[in-house]
Amino acid sequence: xxxxxxxxxxxxxxxxxxxxxxxxxxxxxxxxxxxxxxxxxxxxxxxxxxxxxxxxxxxxxxxxxxxxxxxxxxxxxxxxxxxxxxxxxxxxxxxxxxxxxxxxxxxxxxxxxxxxxxxxxxxxxxxxxxxxxxxxxxxxxxxxxxxxxxxxxxxxxxxxxxxxxxxxxxxxxxxxxxxxxxxxxxxxxxxxxxxxxxxxxxxxxxxxxxxxxxxxxxxxxxxxxxxxxxxxxxxxxxxxxxxxxxxxxxxxxxxxxxxxxxxxxxxxxxxxxxxxxxxxxxxxxxxxxxxxxxxxxxxxxxxxxxxxxxxxxxxxxxxxxxxxxxxxxxxxxxxxxxxxxxxxxxxxxxxxxxxxxxxxxxxxxxxxxxxxxxxxxxxxxxxxxxxxxxxxxxxxxxxxxxxxxxxxxxxxxxxxxxxx
Numbered sequence: 001x002x003x004x005x006x007x008x009x010x011x012x013x014x015x016x017x018x019x020x021x022x023x024x025x026x027x028x029x030x031x032x033x034x035x036x037x038x039x040x041x042x043x044x045x046x047x048x049x050x051x052x053x054x055x056x057x058x059x060x061x062x063x064x065x066x067x068x069x070x071x072x073x074x075x076x077x078x079x080x081x082x083x084x085x086x087x088x089x090x091x092x093x094x095x096x097x098x099x100x101x102x103x104x105x106x107x108x109x110x111x112x113x114x115x116x117x118x119x120x121x122x123x124x125x126x127x128x129x130x131x132x133x134x135x136x137x138x139x140x141x142x143x144x145x146x147x148x149x150x151x152x153x154x155x156x157x158x159x160x161x162x163x164x165x166x167x168x169x170x171x172x173x174x175x176x177x178x179x180x181x182x183x184x185x186x187x188x189x190x191x192x193x194x195x196x197x198x199x200x201x202x203x204x205x206x207x208x209x210x211x212x213x214x215x216x217x218x219x220x221x222x223x224x225x226x227x228x229x230x231x232x233x234x235x236x237x238x239x240x241x242x243x244x245x246x247x248x249x250x251x252x253x254x255x256x257x258x259x260x261x262x263x264x265x266x267x268x269x270x271x272x273x274x275x276x277x278x279x280x281x282x283x284x285x286x287x288x289x290x291x292x293x294x295x296x297x298x299x300x301x302x303x304x305x306x307x308x309x310x311x312x313x314x315x316x317x318x319x320x321x322x323x324x325x326x327x328x329x330x331x332x333x334x335x336x337x338x339x340x341x342x343x344x345x346x347x348x349x350x351x352x353x354x355x356x357x358x359x360x361x362x363x364x365x366x367x368x369x370x371x372x373x374x375x376x377x378x379x380x381x382x383x384x385x386x387x388x389x390x391x392x393x394x395x396x397x398x399x400x401x402x403x404x405x406x407x408x409x410x411x412x413x414x415x416x417x418x419x420x
Contacts (some may be wrong), residue, residue, distance in 0.1 A: 003408070003415045005134030010407065012061050017123045017407070018399045020044075022101035024115035028090030028108045031146035034059045034251050037088045037118065041143045044075035048129040050141065053163065057155030059088070061207040062164055063125060063141040067132050069285055077138045080137040080417040083167035083355070084410060085346055086121035087114045087147035112338070113175035116364065116397050120406035129227065129409060135418035138165050142349070143233065150306040152348040161353055169317055170350040170357035171413050173406060177389040178363035178378065179370050180402045183325050183409050184334035187318040192241060192269040193313035194343030197304055199224075199264040199287055202298040208256035217262040218251055220294040224264065224287055225249070231282045241271040242279050243341050268340045271310060308343045314356030321358045321413045326366070328412040331404070342390075359414065362406050364397030 023068045029037055029193035038059045045052045050063035068079065088110040095102045095109040103109045103126055110116075120135045125141050178184075201218030201224065225246050244266065251262030266283060327335045350357030369387050370378070388394035 003069065003134075003411050006131050006411045006415065007408065008127075008131050013126065014400075014404055017403050019123065021115060021119040021399055021403060024118055025099070025110050026050070026101045026104050028103050028105055028110045028115070030092060030108055031089040031149045031151065034057045034145050034374070036089045038044055038143065038145070041088070041118060041122065043368050045125060045141065048126050050125060050129065056163075057145065057151060057158040057159065058124070059145040059150065060155045060158075061143040061145075062160075064138065064164060065128060065141070066138040066165075066231070067128075067136060079153050080169075080185070081140065081165045081167045081172040081354075082137060082140060082417050083140045083349060084121055084414060085126065085142040085144055085170065085172040086117035087144050087151070088118055088149035088419050089114055089148055089151070090384055090393060091148065091233045091384045093391065095214070095395050097396040099289045099396055111392060111395050112396070113314050113364065113397055114147065116175045116402060117173070118406065119403055120410055122130045122412070123403065123407035124326045124410040127407070134420065135415065136420040137418045139418070140164050140167060143158050144376060145242060147345055150308065152345040155262075156275040156338040156348060156352045161254065166353055167349075168357050170322070170346070171354070171359075172346045172357075173360050173362050174344070175330065175364040175390075175402065175406070176361040176364050177383045177387050177395065178361065179365055179367050180363050180400075181329070181405050182321045182332050182334060183329050183405065184358060185313060185318060185322065185358065186336040186339075187315040188249060189271055189331070189339040190244070190313050190336070190359055192271045192339060192343050193310040194278060194306075194308040195268045195270075195276070196307070197266050197283075198264060198303045200288075200299075200301040200303075201262045201264070202300065203258070203260055203262070203294070203298050204297055206258040208258055212314075214258045215295055215297060216258050217257065217296070220290060220296065221249060221251065221262040221264060223294070227286045227290060228266070228283060231279055231286070233279060235282050237277060240275050241339065241341060243267075243272065244273050244279065244283065247349050265305070269343060271339045271341075295301050302344040308345045309347055309351070310339070311347045311359055313358050314350075314415060317358045320416045321360065324412045324416045325409060326407055334378075360409070360413075362402065362409055363401040366398050
């Protein structure tokens with residue numbers, strides 16, 4: 001369908017949406033602490049005319065708007081249901097962007113762009129509420145907490161399927177460190193699955209001057225970290241995808257005290273179930289073997305933190321979304337050639353609710369950063385390393401045209417199912 005009617009008045013609302021985005025960026029909140037953000041979202045949805053439910057799965061907010069034929073309140077019996085999702089949480093990152101609207105919460109930053117996602121979805125919900133004669137059906141707008149630590153399963157466990165209309169399709173998008181205005185995705189596997197774990201290595205503490213009387217868990221931890229680097233290089237095939245990252249090490253209190261234990265936090269990314277099992281088994285084998293080699297007095301503890309499945313785009317639904325996006329953004333769409341190692345929990349909604357899902361990316365980086373990079377090279381080689389990417393303290397999407405692009409993309413994709 002043409003989404004022109006749904007865009008009525010959008011241009012005039014862009015300054016307000018930009019102010020909203022800058023406010024969200026300046027007030028980031030960590031996972032399951034999104035109290036201010038959730039309250040703002042709920043208030044905006046009510047002002048727009050949505051039925052609002054708060055505190056779903058913690059700090060989640062869900063808005064429902066049913067629209068029958070000719071813009072009448074309430075949905076027809078056979079009308080489609082579309083779920084649109086935005087995540088809200090920020091990261092424990094100290095911002096280094098220098099923006100006038102930089103984070104006011106020291107050590108917390110919207111370094112992954114979830115503030116942009118909230119602005120996009122509130123922009124789309126505002127248009128859907130204002131232009132009732134441009135669509136038919138029911139929209140479930142999901143503002144999810146804690147995407148970084150598995151908030152989607154928490155919302156689902158809070159009776160989501162019983163409390164809200166069951167969707168015919170689930171749609172979501174993510175800002176990326178690609179040129180602003182570009183929109184892209186692929187059918188099938190889009191993003192890797194992720195597994196995180198907490199590993200505690202045990203030693204026997206003592207004085208730094210007599211290490212022979214101790215079992216040093218710091219040295220043990222160093223050996224584990226270095227040996228883990230061989231998992232991908234020596235146990236995963238060149239045509240396969242996996243990443244092993246040790247993102248956190250904590251142990252000890254003073255330079256001349258050997259501690260009793262050290263804690264590691266490890267993250268594994270994998271694109272297939274076979275590679276996932278192989279890598280996870282290798283990580284456990286190495287942790288236990290290095291502990292034995294160091295004569296550790298106690299077996300290491302390996303505790304799972306969270307696990308996200310591979311993000312899978314339904315082929316038929318993806319084709320429909322790609323067609324809609326290509327019509328809305330001629331010459332500005334691209335197709336990824338392979339899955340990327342980032343991970344998401346959005347797919348949990350489609351899996352649990354029995355609905356196809358589609359996830360895509362919207363570029364948000366300043367075009368000047370890509371002066372010497374063409375689109376074909378970008379798709380083939382990925383984002384150049386000099387470009388601040390998601391989770392960087394310097395990650396800063398440009399508001400224009402990123403805000404408008406994201407709102408239009410959501411409306412274009414949803415419009416395939418909501419055609420009147």
